[in-house]
Amino acid sequence: MSGLIDLIAEALVRVRVKRPLVHHITNFVVMNDCANITLHIGGSPVMAHDREEVEEMVSLADSLLLNIGTLSGDRIDSMVLAGRCANKKAIPVLLDPVGAGATVMRSQAAKRLLREVKISFIKGNAGEISVLAGEDAAVRGVDFAETSGDLAKVACRLAKEYNCTVIITGAVDWVSDGQSTYSVQNGHKLMSALTGTGCMAGSLVAAFAGAVEDPMLAALSGLTCFGIAAELAAKREQNPASFKTALFDEVYALNSEKIKMLARFERVS
């Protein structure tokens, strides 16, 4: 993995030099956190969701993030408009299907977006991704007690179906582009005591996708950087709000040396 780790370290440098503009159409719960973490990794966040301006805004952007938490009908339409415009300009699009499987509205919104927009990345937890892949999954709210084992295969199958890169976040993260599949071990269990850490992972992947060409590299970069920052934060803080502050600080303070020393992932197929 040492070649890939070097590429991740270079990708972080590239984000900080380019300062990719990440257009978010995201939920109200995490907007502030996602804007800040995008800034801390080195990107530039912008939030805009009205039909009237999303096409113009995404045209300025380096990547587009669509997150279906706290959804409304208007917002789905805006996401489709922005997504199609991004497609025309070859701007990568990340879909975060928050709560897919919990309600019909969210499942249908995720499927509509996958049908009408060319999605580059689907990032969800085990429940959400399983639902999109047609697996049986009991989804309750926006949480899901993930099961191990077949997640690598679920990610791979969904990646092939939509010709994209699929990311499953959890205690272990899984990434597949349909050809190769990786597991990422970086991270810390305190992340699950905070709302929106999955959404923040999406912001980081989208920031990398706005700065590097290779989707697998962007996905692994976002996940390992976030996970390493969490591990470093958890060494200093054991309670969730202090940990959150430390996590954001550590994302800002990441560098090549930390990545090279701490990145832990492996190719599983």
Add this chain to the structure above:
Amino acid sequence: MSGLIDLIAEALVRVRVKRPLVHHITNFVVMNDCANITLHIGGSPVMAHDREEVEEMVSLADSLLLNIGTLSGDRIDSMVLAGRCANKKAIPVLLDPVGAGATVMRSQAAKRLLREVKISFIKGNAGEISVLAGEDAAVRGVDFAETSGDLAKVACRLAKEYNCTVIITGAVDWVSDGQSTYSVQNGHKLMSALTGTGCMAGSLVAAFAGAVEDPMLAALSGLTCFGIAAELAAKREQNPASFKTALFDEVYALNSEKIKMLARFERVS
């Protein structure tokens, strides 16, 4: 009170075992804080407000919180839909009438919700509750300089009128179910230097209401836990932003011992 204190300590254990799903339809200012504090006490928050999905989402939930801050017409309709669905499934509903008395829209929204939905808990500050109880009250924005004295009676009368549990938050909290009335002394004045502490108290009560049957126990549990966490936080931090971080950490770190040592409330009628 020692029997009741033991029940509160057990209620906290019960929240952490059950992880009740608390469906919030709440204002934009506090969404992130309310989601995090629900997680830290041991619950699972979900935020969803579109008419199309609120009934399905609340059907999965253990309690429903309706908060009328940053209100809109659409959102009131969603609250009524969600509330009626919760009633059918016997899921407890907490109403936080933020700003009732400040504008006609908010007063009418609160009254419509009380008319069309069976509310289990009304939680507000002295001004909001006084307005709903038909008392004279000068409400300015979402603040109110509370007056002492008759608040116990106001809470009791409103509880009888709507056959529910009424909570008045402030320097001293008051809780009445129309039969018995309690005052809660736990808390710290730094809470008033932060936005949304009243809303967060609602999230905690709703989390308890999703895990224990008795409404008075749920109310006292939420208020004492929040107040104890604030007291512990204020021992470490004297400025509001640091205090906020400490407050969230202390909610997460609460346990039976701290509750038994620090809970301070009394029955006043």
Add this chain to the structure above:
Amino acid sequence: MSGLIDLIAEALVRVRVKRPLVHHITNFVVMNDCANITLHIGGSPVMAHDREEVEEMVSLADSLLLNIGTLSGDRIDSMVLAGRCANKKAIPVLLDPVGAGATVMRSQAAKRLLREVKISFIKGNAGEISVLAGEDAAVRGVDFAETSGDLAKVACRLAKEYNCTVIITGAVDWVSDGQSTYSVQNGHKLMSALTGTGCMAGSLVAAFAGAVEDPMLAALSGLTCFGIAAELAAKREQNPASFKTALFDEVYALNSEKIKMLARFERVS
């Protein structure tokens, strides 16, 4: 400047005595931060945006802040309604034209507000203000790499055009009422690693505008107080999330002595 510094110190006392109610119609990203920083300086924030209640709410307020981030058509209409009502009651109005120049919708919204509402303060970054002043400016998202030099003149010209006080925030802040123009040196570069610091500066100026008559004094008070707090915070914290907590704490802990010792601004014309 010593006379003016004394007036700023007195203005802070006045905010804390009066507790001005600052009605915000602002974007979803910064609502929580703007509410908290308004509380910490000594004001009282309220957020309300529905057409049905904005006129009633602003009638209770001491100042009105209109921020066009995360805009929608409905919200512009509400801003116009609230703004006109504020004008009738002589309540000062601050406009924050977030992203003007990035999309046609935002530029037009800012211009409509300037046309239909008497604005007391326009506060933006170099790109946004340049766009409103008819200067060439490349605006990308909500960021802008500011150029020095003519900003004082741009501020002065726009202030004359709309007979208001114009504030340009950046590494150096510029304030002009068309008659006199000041630069403010207080501040720290870590502010740019956080989302919404410009919006927060708006909240502080609006809080002062709700407590003192003189617009130039309100503007200089808000900017120097925020900048001094940032400098004190940066002495303790070098990473952005810890810095943010320290910044909020320092706003709360500001006093006359700190202002008199640390305020740095000068009249440039």
